[in-house]
Amino acid sequence: xxxxxxxxxxxxxxxxxxxxxxxxxxxxxxxxxxxxxxxxxxxxxxxxxxxxxxxxxxxxxxxxxxxxxxxxxxxxxxxxxxxxxxxxxxxxxxxxxxxxxxxxxxxxxxxxxxxxxxxxxxxxxxxxxxxxxxxxxxxxxxxxxxxxxxxxxxxxxxxxxxxxxxxxxxxxxxxxxxxxxxxxxx
Numbered sequence: 001x002x003x004x005x006x007x008x009x010x011x012x013x014x015x016x017x018x019x020x021x022x023x024x025x026x027x028x029x030x031x032x033x034x035x036x037x038x039x040x041x042x043x044x045x046x047x048x049x050x051x052x053x054x055x056x057x058x059x060x061x062x063x064x065x066x067x068x069x070x071x072x073x074x075x076x077x078x079x080x081x082x083x084x085x086x087x088x089x090x091x092x093x094x095x096x097x098x099x100x101x102x103x104x105x106x107x108x109x110x111x112x113x114x115x116x117x118x119x120x121x122x123x124x125x126x127x128x129x130x131x132x133x134x135x136x137x138x139x140x141x142x143x144x145x146x147x148x149x150x151x152x153x154x155x156x157x158x159x160x161x162x163x164x165x166x167x168x169x170x171x172x173x174x175x176x177x178x179x180x181x182x183x184x185x186x
Contacts, residue, residue: 028089030124030133032081032122032138035133036080040078048186050064050065051064052179082122090114091111092110103128104128110123120140124136134157137152147167159182160182161181162180
């Protein structure tokens, strides 16, 4: 009689084991980290220079970088992940087709259904023939009682990207950072 509970546990353990892998997390929305990691691999392979113009509180600086760490350069983009488990089902998705399929491009727009989600808008212009994103626009907003931060990120595949950041910290002046970058291919 004392062996029955042990035998039952062993049987339960054996029956619960399976050789089939458990399914990974499903991507409900656009997989930005995957897309931008692919872009990073492509940029590493092609090796373009980067022409970059920075404006911090309206003070401008321009430079051309010949050696670029693309992982670092595009980290703001790879950090955008609207597929977080906590956000599943919390984005409205619209497909915008301005001319009923005659254009080469259509747009997919993601809008949050809750105010506490920092991704306020994600627009993706997609090439109809390849299915590849050509242009991505992301609006982010983080706010609490100490600070308010608004960012706009844009990425044009094969061309470059922009970053606009406005930040206001309690009792301090507002600060702004504008980055405009262009890929220069050999």
